[in-house]
Amino acid sequence: MxxxxxxxxxxxxxxxxxxxxxxYVDAAEQLARFIEKSGMKMRPLxxxxxxxxxxxxESRSIIGRVFGARVHNKYGSRxxxxxxxxxxxxxxxxxxxxxxxxxxxxxxxxxPAGTTGRILVTLLHNRRLPIIRYxxxxxxALKDGACPCGSPLPLLERVEGRISEFINSxxxxxxxxxxxRHLIGVVHNSGAIQKFQFVQHGSAEYxxxxxxxxxxxxxxxxxxxxxxxxxxxxxxxxxxxxxxSRVADxxxxxxxxxxxxxxxxxxx
Ligand SMILES: [Zn+2]
Numbered sequence: 058m059x060x061x062x063x064x065x066x067x068x069x070x071x072x073x074x075x076x077x078x079x080x081y082v083d084a085a086e087q088l089a090r091f092i093e094k095s096g097m098k099m100r101p102l103x104x105x106x107x108x109x110x111x112x113x114x115e116s117r118s119i120i121g122r123v124f125g126a127r128v129h130n131k132y133g134s135r136x137x138x139x140x141x142x143x144x145x146x147x148x149x150x151x152x153x154x155x156x157x158x159x160x161x162x163x164x165x166x167x168x169p170a171g172t173t174g175r176i177l178v179t180l181l182h183n184r185r186l187p188i189i190r191y192x193x194x195x196x197x198a199l200k201d202g203a204c205p206c207g208s209p210l211p212l213l214e215r216v217e218g219r220i221s222e223f224i225n226s227x228x229x230x231x232x233x234x235x236x237x238r239h240l241i242g243v244v245h246n247s248g249a250i251q252k253f254q255f256v257q258h259g260s261a262e263y264x265x266x267x268x269x270x271x272x273x274x275x276x277x278x279x280x281x282x283x284x285x286x287x288x289x290x291x292x293x294x295x296x297x298x299x300x301x302s303r304v305a306d307x308x309x310x311x312x313x314x315x316x317x318x319x320x321x322x323x324x325x
Contacts, residue, residue, distance in 0.1 A: 058084065063091040070124075071100055078124065079131075082107035083315040086116040087252075089123035101125025106142070108133060109314055111218040113235060115243055132216050134193055137178050141213050148204030149213040155181055158213070159190065160199050170201040171214055194220050222318045227261045227294035234318035236292070241265070242317070245285050249273040254307045257320045261296045263289075266304045278303050 058066070066088060070078065078085070085107055092099060102124045107116070112130040121128045130149060133139040140158065141151045151158050160174040161167055168174040176195045180188040200214035222234035241253050252268040265285065269278055282301040290297055309315045 058087060060091060063088050064095070064097070067092050067097050067099065070102075076103040077106065078102055078104070078126070079106040079108065081314060082110040082112050082116055082120075082130075083317075085120050087315075089119045092123050093119065099124055103127070104129055106131050111216065111235060111238075113238060115239070130216075132195075132197075132213070137180060137188065137191070137193065140178065141216075144204060144206045144208060146204055146206040148206055148208065149200070149215070150204065150208055150210040151213060153210050157181060158199075160197060168198075170199045173198050173217060175220065176216070196220055196223065218318075221320055221323065222316065223323075224255070224257050224263075224293075224318060224320055225260070225323070226292060227296040232292055237289075237318050240288055241267075241285055245281055245288070247281075249277065249281070252307050252315070253317060255318045257322045259322050261294075261298055262322075263293060263297060263299045265289075265299065265301045266307055267301065268304055268307055275303075 080088075085105060103126055105120050105124050105126045106129045107120065108131040112128065117128045117130075120126075127145065129143040131139060131143075132141040132149075137156065139152060140156045141149055143149050157179040159167060159177040159179075160172070161177055162174050165177075173196055176193055176197050177190045178188060178193050179190055195216055196218060197216040198214040200212040202212070204210075204212060218234045224232040224234070224237065226232055237255050241255065242250065249270045249272075250267055251270055254266045256264050256266075258264060265282075267278070267282070269281075282303075286299055286301055289299060293299070307315070
């Protein structure tokens with residue numbers, strides 16, 4: 058989305074009488090950042106349903122603030138459709154009447170609530186194409202207990218993103234994409250970083266492409282890059298080889314999603 062298109066989307070949302078918006082979370086966050094920066098006034102919505110990506114605290118905060126709406130995280134996929142969504146009380150309910158979700162460890166054993174693991178999906182009503190314990194490629198955790206809204210549907214605690222987004226440090230440990238997004242997009246972002254993409258290419262080879270605001274000069278970029286390199290080095294290990302470059306644009310993937318963090322090494 059370029060700025061002209063984002064301005065057009067914002068005007069269309071304001072002209073429409075609809076009160077609910079559903080959007081890819083990264084697209085909604087990008088639009089919200091543009092609207093806030095441009096100073097446009099938005100009429101408040103009732104809800105924004107954010108899907109197709111990880112809803113972070115930062116994305117939830119800015120989307121909610123700009124659109125004046127509660128943000129509902131929705132979990133689904135093209136092949137399994139909608140599987141979970143947050144209610145008004147914040148519970149992340151699994152659509153248990155149509156789908157059974159399991160969270161398992163590397164030995165395919167169920168993990169306790171609160172523990173992160175691979176998500177396996179079993180669809181209960183798809184008789185044409187049975188999907189049983191399907192490894193969907195996402196990582197998440199279940200949650201114990203009841204939701205204050207009173208719904209009996211079971212709860213997810215979180216979906217942390219795609220396995221393909223998990224980075225391995227040089228000693229093989231898993232590094233969550235949520236951590237990397239927070240470190241670069243929030244901790245080291247004074248507002249000049251517009252977009253970034255962190256990629257693992259080999260067991261110790263990594264690259265970071267950063268799209269900075271046009272007003273940011275090269276000295277400021279180098280300073281930011283040095284600080285990020287220092288913090289990432291602590292997590293990735295002393296053997297890590299990281300190249301950091303400033304780029305004019307970072308394209309979205311073929312599916313239309315923008316991937317901040319990718320592990321091309323594991324998918325080889
Ligand atoms: Zn609830």
